[in-house]
Amino acid sequence: MSLRVAVCGSCGKASFPPPFLCPACGAREWREEEAASGTLEAVADRGEVRLGAVRLPQGPLAIARVEGDAEAGAEVSLSEDGDVPVARA
Amino acid sequence: MSRVTNAVIVGAAQSPYSRHPPEGTTTGSVLADAFVRVLEATGIRREEVDGLGVASFTLVPDRAIDLAWKLGLRPRWLMDDGNGGVSGIQLIQHAMRALDAGDAETIVLVSGDHFTREDFTRLVDNYNRTTAQYLAGIPHGGPNALFAMLTRQQMERHGLERADYGRLAVAQRRWAGLNPVAVYRDPITLEDYLAAPIVVEPLGRLDCVPVVSGADALVLRAGGDGVRIRALRALHNWDGQEGDGLQTGLSQIAEGLFADAGAGPEEMDVVSVYDDYPAMALAQLVDLGYVPDGDLSRFLRERIDEGRMALNTSGGQLSAGQAGTAGGTIGLVEAVAQLLGQAGDRQVSNARLALVTGYGMVLYRYGGCANAIVLEGPS
Ligand SMILES: [Zn+2]
Numbered sequence: 001m002s003l004r005v006a007v008c009g010s011c012g013k014a015s016f017p018p019p020f021l022c023p024a025c026g027a028r029e030w031r032e033e034e035a036a037s038g039t040l041e042a043v044a045d046r047g048e049v050r051l052g053a054v055r056l057p058q059g060p061l062a063i064a065r066v067e068g069d070a071e072a073g074a075e076v077s078l079s080e081d082g083d084v085p086v087a088r089a
Numbered sequence: 090m091s092r093v094t095n096a097v098i099v100g101a102a103q104s105p106y107s108r109h110p111p112e113g114t115t116t117g118s119v120l121a122d123a124f125v126r127v128l129e130a131t132g133i134r135r136e137e138v139d140g141l142g143v144a145s146f147t148l149v150p151d152r153a154i155d156l157a158w159k160l161g162l163r164p165r166w167l168m169d170d171g172n173g174g175v176s177g178i179q180l181i182q183h184a185m186r187a188l189d190a191g192d193a194e195t196i197v198l199v200s201g202d203h204f205t206r207e208d209f210t211r212l213v214d215n216y217n218r219t220t221a222q223y224l225a226g227i228p229h230g231g232p233n234a235l236f237a238m239l240t241r242q243q244m245e246r247h248g249l250e251r252a253d254y255g256r257l258a259v260a261q262r263r264w265a266g267l268n269p270v271a272v273y274r275d276p277i278t279l280e281d282y283l284a285a286p287i288v289v290e291p292l293g294r295l296d297c298v299p300v301v302s303g304a305d306a307l308v309l310r311a312g313g314d315g316v317r318i319r320a321l322r323a324l325h326n327w328d329g330q331e332g333d334g335l336q337t338g339l340s341q342i343a344e345g346l347f348a349d350a351g352a353g354p355e356e357m358d359v360v361s362v363y364d365d366y367p368a369m370a371l372a373q374l375v376d377l378g379y380v381p382d383g384d385l386s387r388f389l390r391e392r393i394d395e396g397r398m399a400l401n402t403s404g405g406q407l408s409a410g411q412a413g414t415a416g417g418t419i420g421l422v423e424a425v426a427q428l429l430g431q432a433g434d435r436q437v438s439n440a441r442l443a444l445v446t447g448y449g450m451v452l453y454r455y456g457g458c459a460n461a462i463v464l465e466g467p468s
Contacts, residue, residue, distance in 0.1 A: 017223050017453065023329045042242060044234035044289050051227055051234045053454070060331070063235070063454060065227045084226040 002034035003078040003085050005058050014058030033058060040066065040074045040087060054078065054087050093349060096185035097315030098464070099308045100131035101425040104201065105270050106303035106410040116147040116203045117156060119304040119412070123199050124160055127306035133195060140166035140196030140309075142184055144176035144414045146212055147202045156199070166193035174363050174449020175323070175458040176200055177418030181309065182321055182460070188311040195311075201304025202413025209300060212413075219453050232365070232451050233297060237289040239334045239455060240368040244291065246335070247385045251291055254367040255282035256389040258295045258407055260396065261364070265404025267435035272301055272410040295407070296367055303412035305422045316428050316464050319442070320349035323460035330453050337369075337448055338459030340376035347378075350442075350463035354378045357463070358440040359427045360398065361420025363448040364405040369456070373446050374400075377461070399437045402427060420445040421462070428466030441466050 006018035010027035021028050038054040043066060052066040054076060062078075062085045070076050070089035079086045104122035107114075120143065128135060141164045143153040153169045166187045170176045180198045187193050204212070213231040215221045220229075229235070243249065259279055265271035277295065285294040322345055324338035347353050354377055362377075364370040371385055379398075380388045392398045403409045403423040406416050424443035426432045432440075443464045450458040 017219055023331070042238040044237040044241075046230050046234055046289055049227060049230075051229055051238070053238055061454065063224060063227070063229070082226055083222050085223070 001077065001079045002036040003056065003062065003080055005033045005035050005056055005060065006030045007033045007058065014056070014060055016056060016060040016062045035078050037075055037077050038062070038087070040070050040072055040076050043072055052076070052087050054085065093320060094185040094189050094318050095312045096188040096309050097313060097317055098425055099133070099310050099315040100127055100429070101305070101307050101422040102126035102130045103270060103422055104304040106272050106301040106412050108272055108299060108301055110203060110302040114203050114302055116145055116201065117151065117159065119201050119203050119302055120145065120148070120156060120199045121160060123201060123304035123306035124197060127197060127308050131308050133308060135161065137195045138162055138164070138197050140164050140184065140187060140193030142168040142170065142180040142196060142198040144170045144172070144180060144200035144417060145202055146171070146173070146413050147204060147208050164193070166196060172417070172450055172458055173414055174365065174417045174456065175447035175460045176414050177305070177421045178321065178445065178447045178460040178462050179323065181318070181462065182323060184309050185318060188309060196309045198307045198309070198418070199304055200418045201415040203302040204300060204413065216451060223453070233289045233292060235451065235454060236366045236368060237292045240291055240366065242333060243335050243368045243372065247383065249386055251283060251293070252279055253386050253389050254296060255279045256394045257367045257370060258282050260393045261401050261405045262408045263396070264402045264435055265408035267433070268403050268409060269433070271404040271408050272299055273404070273408045292366070298365060298406040298411035298416070301410035301412050303410065303415055305412070305415045305418035307418065307421060307425065314467055316425050316466055318462060319351070319465050320346045320463040321460070322346045322349070325458045326452070327459070330455070330457065334455030335372050337373055337376050337456065339373050339446060339461055342459070342461065343377045346461050346463060352442055352463065354444070357442050357444040358399065359402060359424055359437050359443040360400050361405070361424055361443070361445045362401065363416070363420065363446050364401055364407050365411070365416065365449065367407070369448060373448060377444070377446070402432065402435050402437060417447050417449065424464050428464055
């Protein structure tokens with residue numbers, strides 16, 4: 001149960017979603033890291049579903065479906081539904 | 090004064106925006122209508138047009154050449170641009186060089202869209218591959234939720250309340266009341282703004298642009314009389330989507346833009362900023378230097394509420410409507426009308442310089458594109 005994050009094989013910069021070339025050094029070799037949890041920085045409530053911006057430990061901000069009632073500032077655990085990030089309190 | 094090109098904009102026109110277009114309306118038909126109207130407005134004959142630029146989300150699978158064929162044009166210069174909110178200024182950036190280089194002498198730029206409900210859903214979920222792969226499955230429901238988060242962050246940073254954003258919506262509606270082709274013209278109050286149904290907290294219905302069918306058109310010529318281009322700058326993907334989204338590429342190009350123009354932000358008589366959401370209109374005004382002390386609340390009270398700034402004088406997209414890609418040209422059409430003294434009841438007296446911005450193309454969390462142009466009316 002975690003979110004896959006692309007980490008540059010050359011300079012270690014993390015990206016989400018994965019790019020073709022590393023924005024920092026231009027390398028194109030990637031390794032995958034897992035982000036098991038993150039910090040919810042913002043939430044938008046659409047009624048049927050809540051979205052959140054989750055700061056990953058590797059640095060990037062991912063947009064996730066937020067399940068449960070986590071609010072901004074909360075630690076959330078991360079998983080994937082297909083390619084879609086899912087955050088839970 | 091300095092000038093980046095000899096090309097001039099000789100006229101602008103709009104195919105009227107409509108919430109409920111007549112049966113049989115297509116994207117091609119509204120683009121063709123804007124084309125016909127801009128020729129009528131400028132007195133230019135179809136045979137004189139040797140360049141065509143087209144911006145549209147929904148013209149697919151047709152492209153600029155299909156439109157050229159159906160308009161009976163034989164262009165020497167032809168360009169498609171799919172970059173939404175920056176497409177108008179972007180097409181000018183290319184067209185003015187083509188005119189300077191002699192590739193064409195008279196270029197018409199058209200932009201616009203007609204959406205069926207299915208078209209709109211398809212666009213929202215497939216705006217780009219990143220959206221289709223990482224956002225549509227949430228389901229994110231389109232850009233409203235993303236900009237709701239940005240708006241909330243801006244509110245916290247600048248100490249803003251919903252009513253502050255309302256001042257912009259109310260002021261633009263005041264201008265729209267003077268624009269016979271705006272889709273929403275009835276005046277609104279701050280109370281109306283606050284009472285409108287919430288779309289995604291903190292965004293209410295009056296923070297979101299009405300989607301309409303329609304198209305805009307501009308004509309550029311290689312020289313002669315018309316609206317001159319004093320400066321044009323663009324910077325796209327300036328922060329690689331790694332920022333907070335509340336600063337746009339305009340923050341990096343503003344200084345050079347005004348240096349090229351030989352005039353500062355306060356010398357602009359008319360300003361059109363891309364207003365997909367009030368928060369992004371404000372972010373661009375900050376980036377451009379209109380709020381040097383960062384006090385957006387005071388700026389909104391003293392400059393916008395009291396009508397001391399001619400901002401989005403057509404009513405902007407918030408009141409005049411967002412005809413898809415035409416959102417990237419609506420500010421240009423208004424600026425050209427103002428500089429040519431053709432803005433009717435909303436004419437800003439002695440309008441000589443205008444600033445127009447483009448913003449948009451949500452890559453993942455916020456818009457990745459930004460550009461701006463300074464225009465000067467004929468003396
Ligand atoms: Zn790297």
